[in-house]
Amino acid sequence: MREVAVLGVGITQFGELWESSLRDLGIQAGLEAMRDAGIRSDEIDALFVGNMAAGRLIEQTHIGALIADHAGLTERNVPAVTIECADASGAAAFHHAYLSVASGLHDVVVVGGAEKMTDLPDEEVTEIMSTSLDQQWEAFFGATLPSMYAMMARRHMHDYKTTREQLAHVAVKNHAHGALNPKAQFQRPIRIESVLGAPAVAEPLGVLDCAPISDGAAALVLCSADRARKISGGHVKVAASAQAGDTLALHSRGNLCAFDATTAAMEKALKLAGKSRKEIDIAEVHDVTTISEIMAVEDLGFVKKGEGGRAAESGMTALGGELPVNTSGGLKARGHPLGATGIAQVIELVQQLNGKAGKRQVKDARVGLAHNVGGCGATAFVHILEAV
């Protein structure tokens, strides 16, 4: 397998974008990525799109073909595909786009993620997101993503003395980061009292513990590292991309406080990249709720199980800390347009590793990690990127 580089990135504003359709957003991100990469559309060999739920959210399937059509790629009959792994769909599309270049099948591909969620009532969107759980044995009986994570939070608090305040620290940190990201849905800092006092979604999780409902799209241009080298002096390479799975149903798992899929994907990714955890400078993790980030930091092995709450509280995972986590604002503050999230995470790494992250730049960041979860932990992806 040959080395693969990220040649360009593009991302829309995340938020409630009522004036833009999904195709508008997809094309906006895609064209920005192509401009950033300095490539023309006739150089693109294939398009990969991550999307979870457009079939219900906007009654449109065949999203790969939709974007390819409106990006003008159909004149050359460029193949386009949609890849779905619940809200890890973006990471899944990245994984397969990466493999298509690494294997030598394609030379230049565009991989994007997009979702348009704010055209329906919130209750319906919550129900649609819950289709990523086991519908027959869990969601049908009323389980939703926040209620599942609330159970994990309760168990984590019980087993490891994680506090309500520690959960809140994750939200406060990620909003502080989001305030430095002009593309983030929420660009205002929040206080810990606001998180603690916010209306409950599923106790102990309140509104400010949960990622918002978002519209947005993000795109990357990938090519062989050889090609990237010819174009510029330095680039960001994909050091590893790994996926692992777990039971779809939460009730089938032995442990409510850990995602085995995350741990397995991390082990694979480190092995593929030939790196140790200590070499990771920054991480974008799947903070769909505050407990999700706490568990992710533990399951990825950055701290011991049970110490994720303290990592947020102590500032270890904040900008300026030992391992800045979710410098983009994360799902919590940047926003979480399901299929776009996994691509937006990689974009944050690329911008950081290229020294182009503006006010939220982490000094001397060389190696970054992205962690994207599908549903309630049945799917996990870990990608490692490196500046070379």
Place this chain on the structure above:
Amino acid sequence: MREVAVLGVGITQFGELWESSLRDLGIQAGLEAMRDAGIRSDEIDALFVGNMAAGRLIEQTHIGALIADHAGLTERNVPAVTIECADASGAAAFHHAYLSVASGLHDVVVVGGAEKMTDLPDEEVTEIMSTSLDQQWEAFFGATLPSMYAMMARRHMHDYKTTREQLAHVAVKNHAHGALNPKAQFQRPIRIESVLGAPAVAEPLGVLDCAPISDGAAALVLCSADRARKISGGHVKVAASAQAGDTLALHSRGNLCAFDATTAAMEKALKLAGKSRKEIDIAEVHDVTTISEIMAVEDLGFVKKGEGGRAAESGMTALGGELPVNTSGGLKARGHPLGATGIAQVIELVQQLNGKAGKRQVKDARVGLAHNVGGCGATAFVHILEAV
């Protein structure tokens, strides 16, 4: 890229399977494929699933994870992904599963397709299938798949003097083939008068010109040809797998009587396989309506444009003819559970090339072609398989 072999196949009955859920069907097909391949579940490196619309049909996304879970693959954290290209989702899953083995990334993978369509009223299913069209500019205004194909049929009849009877011959032929396939949804021959007299769906197409609404699943085990050689004397190899795209919207195309995506995918596939059309012994093509098969036979270059109707009428494409097409019964008679169709097509080729197609066996078939279309021609796949 290394050579890839099909090691085993499994397929459920297609039809109205009210006692079986999608997960039941997926696992039934998958386990049959594994038994046929003689492999254990701990030898599987990854699972690829083709599914178009479970998010709406059964309110379950994350189908890859669902099947992996219930097949017991999650103990080893095997990665699972869902791939969607409308009703070419099965072919798309096959394409990416094939590439994952060809590139050396995986050694043994299972690729399946599944759909559960009969739990909703027909009108709703028709609407869900129409999400594969351009929702904003076509489906929203009432366009459905059959009405689009009806326009193509009218134009084909106008431009090439294709007759209503020639359309009907496709259905009669495919029902005759389906009568020889114990897994087909319709196993009874029909007369041309029945097709002509059937209730209209979208004139000139009647009920017997259109593929039915179906439940079903199909699965394949793929591995490197080296491995297959060690296990058995002969095997079926994947000689080529190619994809091409076209505009999503029918109104953007220059020609209503041809799918450019089919032609482009065919050219790519022949080049990859190093074969000419004359070497193809059998073909499974996307006969979602009778006009679809006529256009497919033309667009694939087996006859000149405009002669597809005569090909059906003359018996050229029937069992015993020069090029038997849809010996399985095709989408029309075998059934069309969207995501399963592309896999079922490949299974028919494997059974024919292995000499295991029972009463519908084509003598000395060595090379077969599968052609699967997404929506109204925005996506087309062509795979070529060969007995070695």
